[in-house]
Amino acid sequence: MxxxxxxxxxxxxxxxxxxxxxxxxxxxxxxxxxxxxxxxxxASSKLIHGGLRYLETYEFRLVREALVERERMLATAPQLIRPMAFVLPHAHAVRPRWMVRAGLYLYDLLGLGSSLPRSRGLRRDDPRLAPLTAGTSGFLYWDAQVDDxxxxxxxxxxxxxxxxxxxxxxxxxxxxxxxxxxxxxxxxxxxxxxxxxxxxxxxxxxxxxxxxGVATTSGLRLIKGSHITVPALWEGDHAYILQQPDRRVVFAAPWRGET
Ligand SMILES: Cc1cc2nc3c(=O)[nH]c(=O)nc-3n(C[C@H](O)[C@H](O)[C@H](O)COP(=O)(O)OP(=O)(O)OC[C@H]3O[C@@H](n4cnc5c(N)ncnc54)[C@H](O)[C@@H]3O)c2cc1C
The missing domain is CATH 3.50.50.60 (FAD/NAD(P)-binding domain)
Structure with a gap:
């Protein structure tokens, strides 16, 4: 052959x-x-995203390219990829509000021309914040979910x-x-x-x-993530992005009727 x-x-x-x-x-x-x-x-997290968190490491070009691809994929495979709203509750001890607001503004800017809605603030009484600790305000932004x-x-x-x-x-x-x-x-x-x-x-x-039989001096560092599937914890098809005290983020997203 x-x-x-x-x-x-x-x-x-x-x-x-x-x-x-x-x-x-x-x-x-x-x-x-x-x-x-x-x-x-x-076994991925099933997200088609620009990588909001990569803005913190100044990887603007990577995020721009990923957002352009996100748009292409939404147009090419709408049967497999659906827009998904992400609720980002505010956690002042981890990142101040101005920083998150600026990050989301930049994310919108890098995604200029996107068919998805722009990010915005969420009031404390928004029902999408209700499953979280009472009295939390937050933000809403958009990415997409895929059957990987x-x-x-x-x-x-x-x-x-x-x-x-x-x-x-x-x-x-x-x-x-x-x-x-x-x-x-x-x-x-x-x-x-x-x-x-x-x-x-x-x-x-x-x-x-x-x-x-190809020689190389390059090494490889493997990373690992964990996914836990539980019965649905909230109504609606939005996801949550939860900031952790060590600045990592945890995604909680609906998947085939579960969370
Ligand atoms: C926890 C976690 C969450 C992630 N979440 C996301 C996400 O939400 N969105 C996103 O875009 N990306 C995500 N990623 C990254 C994404 O999943 C990977 O970048 C992507 O799946 C890698 O695909 P791949 O084709 O390179 O590797 P793989 O899917 O692993 O494919 C490699 C294939 O090579 C085959 N192979 C190996 N050796 C041989 C051989 N000698 N002969 C023949 N076949 C061989 C293997 O059998 C395997 O099927 C995540 C990654 C992790 C670890």
Whole structure:
């Protein structure tokens, strides 16, 4: 088998790259050792967001790019992505009101041209603040929620519809490279001849470099998050973003009728 681009990994990165490359007319093969979206890409917090909290670390360009993508995705896959209002209760001890207000103003500004409503303040008697500690004021801003695994599959389907070959249940086990091309071996005994490889192996990106025989001095630091699903705690389809004393944030969001 021969291709222009061999993509290794069937998470959101691999499948979205496969779709883009196939739309550009490249001959694409994607290989995933388990099933599509079997790992990180089905275990995310299911948010399509610009990353409000990255403003604190001055990553303005990242946030702008993510907000532009948010808008594109809302337009491209409205069946999988829905706008979601976030209630941000005020916690003066963690961040003063002016700072949160300024952050939300900047978030709106970086998202200029967005179809989502702008942020605003919430009065203490707003019913969306009622499930929280009595007497709290807060803010409301908008991002979006996605069925993450379905988004991966939709990208793969569109890639396949545009000529990409999607292989699942087969791992890449080794590779050799001559001056022009890669020769990649698969766990089912097949060999793929590719002009270029995309390493989209997510948390296994470093292991895959070893498998491919590519030397690197770069390291990889893995991070982990936790999600807890509980019966719905409030009515309505809005989410909460809760500031913690150590300045981290916790999201509480509805998911398939639960929270
Ligand atoms: C707790 C948490 C919450 C998150 N929340 C969000 C969020 O709300 N919104 C957001 O946008 N992002 C979020 N992210 C980030 C997002 O989930 C990841 O950036 C994304 O899923 C990574 O996708 P991926 O395709 O790179 O990796 P993965 O989905 O892990 O896919 C990599 C694939 O490579 C395959 N693979 C590995 N080695 C081989 C091999 N040798 N041969 C064949 N296949 C191989 C694996 O089987 C795997 O399926 C979150 C991340 C975490 C950890």
């Amino acid at each position: 021969s291709c222009d681009l061999l993509i290794i990994g069937g998470g959101i990165n691999g499948c979205a790259i496969a779709r883009e490359a196939a739309l550009l007319g490249l001959k694409v093969v994607l290989v995933e050792r388990d099933s599509l979206a079997a790992h990180t890409s089905s 695994a379905a988004l991966v599959r939709a990208n793969a389907q569109d890639a396949a519809a545009n000529g990409a070959e999607i292989i699942t249940g087969v791992a890449v086990t080794g590779a050799q490279r001559d001056a022009e091309r890669w020769s990649v071996t698969l766990s089912d005994g097949r060999t793929i001849d590719a002009r270029a490889i995309v390493n989209a192996a997510g948390p296994w990106v470093r292991d895959l470099l070893d498998t491919l």
